[in-house]
Amino acid sequence: MARDTGAGEPVDRRARFPRWVYGQGTEPDPRFTLANERTFLAWIRTSLALIAAGIGVHALHLQIPETLGDVAAIVLIVAGIGAAGQAFVGWARNERAMRQGRPLHGAVTASLLTVVVVLTTVLLALAVFVL
Amino acid sequence: MRPSELYDRGAQPERTLLAWGRTCLASAVVLALVVKVLAVEADAAPILLTVTGLSLPVLAWLLALARYRRVHRELTGTGAASPRPGGGAAMTVATAAALLCGALALVLVVR
Numbered sequence: 001m002a003r004d005t006g007a008g009e010p011v012d013r014r015a016r017f018p019r020w021v022y023g024q025g026t027e028p029d030p031r032f033t034l035a036n037e038r039t040f041l042a043w044i045r046t047s048l049a050l051i052a053a054g055i056g057v058h059a060l061h062l063q064i065p066e067t068l069g070d071v072a073a074i075v076l077i078v079a080g081i082g083a084a085g086q087a088f089v090g091w092a093r094n095e096r097a098m099r100q101g102r103p104l105h106g107a108v109t110a111s112l113l114t115v116v117v118v119l120t121t122v123l124l125a126l127a128v129f130v131l
Numbered sequence: 132m133r134p135s136e137l138y139d140r141g142a143q144p145e146r147t148l149l150a151w152g153r154t155c156l157a158s159a160v161v162l163a164l165v166v167k168v169l170a171v172e173a174d175a176a177p178i179l180l181t182v183t184g185l186s187l188p189v190l191a192w193l194l195a196l197a198r199y200r201r202v203h204r205e206l207t208g209t210g211a212a213s214p215r216p217g218g219g220a221a222m223t224v225a226t227a228a229a230l231l232c233g234a235l236a237l238v239l240v241v242r
Contacts, residue, residue, distance in 0.1 A: 016218040030206060034143040040222055041150040047229045048154075048161045051236050055161075058240045059168045070240060077236045084229035091222055 025099025043087030050080030
């Protein structure tokens with residue numbers, strides 16, 4: 001079902017998924033949409049790297065206490081799952097904000113992720129080289 | 132197709148398509164890594180799930196390619212504008228692929 005937008009172009013809004021993002025507002029500059037898409041992709045790659053790191057810690061049988069290795073692997077994988085969630089939610093929220101001409105959201109998840117990754121890395125390094 | 136004017140010196144659609152390529156490759160590699168490690172330690176069900184999951188990055192790549200073609204057409208003004216502008220289907224599939232990787236990796240460690 002086509003509806004007229006302000007520009008007079010018929011746009012099938014119902015066909016666009018997700019509606020929460022595309023249901024309102026106007027089309028932003030395509031360059032910003034594409035940049036938002038690349039930010040999403042960078043988050044997905046971050047997520048995959050974290051998951052791969054978790055699998056690595058589990059599979060490489062490091063010379064550290066087993067519980068510590070398992071906890072580190074689980075923390076990395078859960079952080080990876082969180083990064084994948086942030087990828088999609090962040091993309092949707094930014095696209096929506098751009099369509100409505102509102103300011104973008106802050107980088108809370110990125111700060112949290114930094115703390116988690118640094119702590120895990122330092123603990124793992126200490127365990128490998130000191131214990 | 133007639134030659135079109137340079138839309139944007141930043142080559143934004145191309146950079147985005149390349150980013151999609153990197154991401155889909157990375158997600159296929161991590162899924163393959165999960166299969167490899169699972170094959171050593173686990174039974175058939177999760178392995179089958181992972182092998183099926185390898186279709187997700189392929190699907191995401193195809194969706195991204197269709198998206199690129201549509202964006203390129205619209206920006207260069209070649210061909211008729213699509214009545215259905217691109218949505219978030221490719222993003223949903225790529226997110227699902229990453230979440231599947233994470234879930235299977237968790238199964239691997241916790242089990």
